[in-house]
Amino acid sequence: MKELNTLTIKTARAGLDKKEFTSVELTQACLNRIKERNPELNAFITVCEKEALEEARAADKIITSGKALALTGIPFAVKDAICTAGVRSTASAKILDNYTPPFNATVIQKIREQGGVLIGKNNCDAFGHGASNENSMYGAVKNPHDLTKVSGGSSGGSAVAVADHMCIFAIGEDTGGSIRQPASFCGVVGLRPSYGRNSRFGIMPMASSLDTVGPFTKTVEDMAIVMDIIAGQDSLDATTVPDTVPEYSKTLNKKSKIRIGIPKEYFAFAELNKEIKTVIEEKINSLKKQSYEIVDVSLPYTKYATAVYYIVVPSEDSSNLARMDGIRYGARKQEGNLFELYAKTRDLGFPEEVKRRILIGTYALSAGYYDAYYKKAQQVRTLIKNDFDEVFKKVDVLVTPTSPFTAFNIGEKSNDPLAMYLADVMLIPAAVSGVPAISVPGGKDKNGLPIGIQVIGPRMGEEQVLQIAKQIEDSLQKQTFIC
Amino acid sequence: MPNLIPIIGLEIHVELKTKSKMFCSCKNDPDHDAPNTNICEICLAHPGTLPVPNKTAIEWTVKIAQALGCKINTESKFDRKHYFYPDLPKGYQISQYDQPVGEHGKIELDFLPGKNHRDNTTIGITRVHLEEDTAKLTHGTKNETLVDFNRAGVPLVEIVSDPDIESGTEAKAYCQELQAIFRSLGVSDADMEKGQMRCEANISLQEAGQFVIEDCIVKPAKNYTLNPKVEVKNINSFRAVEKAIDFEIARQTKMLENGETWIQQTRGWDNDKNETVLQREKETSADYRYFPEPDIPPFNPSQIAGEINLPELPAAKRKRFHTEYGFSYADAGLLSNDKNWGDFAESTISEMYDWLHNLPETKANAEDTIATQKTQLAKLAGGWITSKLMGAMSERKIDIKILKIKPENFAELIALIFTNRVNSTNAQKILIEMLDSGVDMDPTHIMEEKGYGQMADEDALGKIVDEVIKNNPNQVTQFKAGKEPLLQFLKGMVMKATEGSADPGVAEKLLREKLKN
Amino acid sequence: MLTIEEVKKIAKLARIDLTPEEESRHADTISVVLDYMKILDEVDTTNVEPTAQVTGLSNIVREDITHECTIKKELLAQMPQVDQNELVVPAVFE
Structure with missing residues (x-):
């Protein structure tokens, strides 16, 4: 039999229900993998060994009694910038080093109610600030395919945890690409849902108007299973939409008539690696062969998305992180007067990139600059959003590379913030527009590093995004790109 | 400058x-x-x-x-x-x-x-x-x-x-x-x-x-x-x-x-x-760095509020209290500032009108009385609410919300004063008893029980007047000799003997009659 | 270009203590980023409404109902310094 930790949600569920193995065995297999690999990969900040095994034992009793729910006994991991009741949640920043939220994020609550076993909390770029997972105050996360490469970020630890089979699935957060980019670099499936589809309650915010929470899974089918559980309106999040949630796992294999758009701007980036371009073109051809209509389209405002993003995000960010002040929770540096308490606590508690974004945001929002930066960016954002609205009148999904390059070297971009910001160039437009996008493994480059393919859909169009992602996954002939 | x-x-x-x-x-x-x-x-x-x-x-x-x-x-x-x-x-x-x-x-x-x-x-x-x-x-x-x-x-x-x-x-x-x-x-x-x-x-x-x-x-x-x-x-x-x-x-x-x-x-x-x-x-x-709250969608306040029927606002109520009931501007202001007091005052007036329609001495001409003496009635009621009642309540730290006296009984007290059944001094005693009883008491009942009613009965009062004349021979002699102010002294003695309940008008009339002889 | 003086001013507003080296580094890197933002000047945004949110939602409210919080003790336990149920901070009145 395969190592238990390499199972998917679907196969693990089947095995547990058929009593081929227990949740304790499954959980222990994941814990063993973590023990073996985490010292090198650094994907976890906190491992809930004792609690996970206890939960697994309880899950086994439920399974025996025949009352298992969708995730009963299945170990999952969570990005550390997401609140988990009773389990330390640092967001990879020292300012929350001692912080244990007494409540669950809504999506975590939903997974817990379906029986998911929380195995640990994943390293990430502090408060989600980064595209390489080098901005963690708990050390960089390494790529399991090549330890000299970055995992991608900001939800790097979660991508690695799934890719390296330290858990069955994980929950991450995507503001500008923080799920899709590490999913692409590590060779797993990562979904950024439509803004408003999943509740943000309990997700430590970066940019409120862009943040989304989504899963990392080993297969598209697993993605549909988790989305079935976590999607939907939440009375605690006023920005979730009331639209009915389709049953993604039921419609996944439906071969609907889907028109696929190929946005030319995504293939015109100078940075786009040739190997990646070739892989994507192959996939597009294979979709064509399956009689999907392929249409060339254009999103003319694409090139402005990164600039818009790096004004809107730091602005909202500087505001959202104002509550990180050492007053009501977290680490407090009590020295001198009140002003010094704030300034020193925040100096010691945030890494350089977080400080930089707070400074940019504070500047962009301050008197006299608001119109030139924040307002201007929100206006251009309207134009980028209109691009998508227009294009989705013509096609049902877009297929693009997830990233112009595969995982880069650790340290390669860490001293050049702008280069790091530009790494998310293919991911940001969808984020700015609030549409759903998935990264699905498409192959590997000559160095054996995974290549991700992105499928973007219209708002609330997760259904067709998952269907096309499934087709791409199937076309890889069940070939796995997981180590 | x-x-x-x-x-x-x-x-x-x-x-x-x-x-x-x-x-x-x-x-x-x-x-x-x-x-x-x-x-x-x-x-x-x-x-x-x-x-x-x-x-x-x-x-x-x-x-x-x-x-x-x-x-x-x-x-x-x-x-x-x-x-x-x-x-x-x-x-x-x-x-x-x-x-x-x-x-x-x-x-x-x-x-x-x-x-x-x-x-x-x-x-x-x-x-x-x-x-x-x-x-x-x-x-x-x-x-x-x-x-x-x-x-x-x-x-x-x-x-x-x-x-x-x-x-x-x-x-x-x-x-x-x-x-x-x-x-x-x-x-x-x-x-x-x-x-x-x-x-x-x-x-x-x-x-x-x-x-x-x-x-x-x-x-x-x-x-x-x-x-x-x-x-x-x-x-x-x-x-x-x-x-x-x-x-x-x-x-x-x-x-x-x-x-x-x-x-x-x-x-x-x-x-x-x-x-x-x-x-x-x-x-x-200060640089407050305002920007739109991204966690809350925009809203249309009137759509959320739905149809709103505003109650009568203090300014309108003030005006109405003055024109409709005849309260002074000062009393109207005080009474319309607080909904509970406003309601109390309005009920008091309407209950008082009811009493005037029912009391034997006023019922025949109640409508006339109300029409011609509206301002005097409002002045009386307003004064008793804003100074006497509010004052006594404030001394006792009683809030209008917990006041036990109902407007019906309070209005009865005002009517008793208006019809001279009780004088001001005794009415205050009645009010205090009503307040201190902790229940909603009938002022007529207190007046009768405690004998606070004005003695207007000429037979009963006549006996007391005789007594006063008998006990104050010097003053009587001087009055008869032309010292008019001494009548006030003798009237005071009548009031004292009746513990303030004598109707001062009747007492004076009887004194003059009896001293003529 | 963002000057060191400006960095100092924003850092004070944002309550972040910076060393002189950090101030100079941030002045440099942020200047590069702000310079990149100039790309937006190419875009004509006359009469374009800003997008503050993408959902199109409006009038989202909750009914005025109370709900007893069950984790008050744990919330207090997260506070760095508590005295008789009150949070303690350095004096704000000087």
Whole structure:
């Protein structure tokens, strides 16, 4: 039999229900993998060994009694910038080093109610600030395919945890690409849902108007299973939409008539690696062969998305992180007067990139600059959003590379913030527009590093995004790109 | 020295008495519970928590804005206002910046002759917006501050006036009028002493004719430099509003007369010293970095509020109390400021009219009496409510909300006084007994039981008069010799012998008759 | 270009203590980023409404109902310093 930790949600569920193995065995297999690999990969900040095994034992009793729910006994991991009741949640920043939220994020609550076993909390770029997972105050996360490469970020630890089979699935957060980019670099499936589809309650915010929470899974089918559980309106999040949630796992294999758009701007980036371009073109051809209509389209405002993003995000960010002040929770540096308490606590508690974004945001929002930066960016954002609205009148999904390059070297971009910001160039437009996008493994480059393919859909169009992602996954002939 | 005009704008904050807080479901009860009991992860701004606005709070803000004659914006939204302070959990306050719930309203103020430099004025309302209250800070024992978050996130409405106020009297009247409006709407108790209603004043003095007020902003005439304004905080009562502003007008006048100037500043009102004290000088205005609250979608206040039927507002009620019932302006003002008192007064009048229709001595001409003596009746009832009843209640710390005396019995007492069945002295005794009994007692019953009724019966009173004449032979002799004032002495003796219950008119008549012989 | 003076001013506003080296580094890197933002000047945004949110939602409210919080003790336990149920911070009144 395969190592238990390499199972998917679907196969693990089947095995547990058929009593081929227990949740304790499954959980222990994941814990063993973590023990073996985490010292090198650094994907976890906190491992809930004792609690996970206890939960697994309880899950086994439920399974025996025949009352298992969708995730009963299945170990999952969570990005550390997401609140988990009773389990330390640092967001990879020292300012929350001692912080244990007494409540669950809504999506975590939903997974817990379906029986998911929380195995640990994943390293990430502090408060989600980064595209390489080098901005963690708990050390960089390494790529399991090549330890000299970055995992991608900001939800790097979660991508690695799934890719390296330290858990069955994980929950991450995507503001500008923080799920899709590490999913692409590590060779797993990562979904950024439509803004408003999943509740943000309990997700430590970066940019409120862009943040989304989504899963990392080993297969598209697993993605549909988790989305079935976590999607939907939440009375605690006023920005979730009331639209009915389709049953993604039921419609996944439906071969609907889907028109696929190929946005030319995504293939015109100078940075786009040739190997990646070739892989994507192959996939597009294979979709064509399956009689999907392929249409060339254009999103003319694409090139402005990164600039818009790096004004809107730091602005909202500087505001959202104002509550990180050492007053009501977290680490407090009590020295001198009140002003010094704030300034020193925040100096010691945030890494350089977080400080930089707070400074940019504070500047962009301050008197006299608001119109030139924040307002201007929100206006251009309207134009980028209109691009998508227009294009989705013509096609049902877009297929693009997830990233112009595969995982880069650790340290390669860490001293050049702008280069790091530009790494998310293919991911940001969808984020700015609030549409759903998935990264699905498409192959590997000559160095054996995974290549991700992105499928973007219209708002609330997760259904067709998952269907096309499934087709791409199937076309890889069940070939796995997981180590 | 040229004529200086005080230019005053007020910012009023009022806590709404909704059941729950503004953005979370914690109990809205900042004054009663032990510290940090009405808290949750949302109002403590734990990471990832989000605000969801309270429907009733929006509805009530629309009510307030409508009551103040504001235009209700169809597009409204919340904004974030940033500053760091331990009383502000999120590091920003959710407030409203450029699209408040309501704008451009007004309040009309009238003054009794001689009470203000102008008898009436209109104070413009710049805006009415909704926000959240901060936590409460108190001094600790050592060099520390204690924070109680029970108040953090309580719905707070801010009402900004145009700079139309010119005196302490007007400022106080404006605040009192707002309080009466909040109470009549039932949206807040607006007790200043409890901090449910707070007042901040912006005061400057400018030379007459050297400025204009445009779009709520004071603008200088050509070649004139505006005198800097002073913001006064810590104003915790209506009295303090008046005193702080009058103090500040006097202080600034004196400085200007001495040729002194100052930097725009914030001062605090010191209730003990009766003066304003410098808190800080502002070189530049604070940078609050407002931007639209991304966690809350925009809203149309009127759509959320639905159809609103405003109750009768204090100004209208005041007018009606004067014209319909004949209450004096002063009594009408007092009685219409509080819904409970207004209702009590109205019921008292209508019950009193009923009594006049039923009492044997008035029932024949009740309609006539009411028509011709409306003002006298209202003056009598108004006086007994505003001075006697309110006074006795305030001594006993009884609030109108827990008053046991029902208007029917109170009106009966007034009717007994009006028909001379009881004199004023004894009526007061009856009132006190009614109040102290702790139940709703019938005044006629007390009057009869205690013998407080006026002795108008000539036979009974005649015997007492005979007695008085017999016991005071000297005075009787002198009266008969022409010393008229001694009649008052003899009448006093009759009153004394009857413990005040003799009808003074009848007593005098009997004395004169009997002394003629 | 963002000057060191400006960095100092924003850092004060944002309550972040910076060393002189950090101030100079941030002045440099932020200047590069702000320079990149100039790309937006190419875009004509006359009469374009800003997008503050993408959902198109409006009038989202909750009913005025109270809900007793069950984790008050744990919330207090997260506070760095508590005295008789009150949070303690350095004196704000000086």
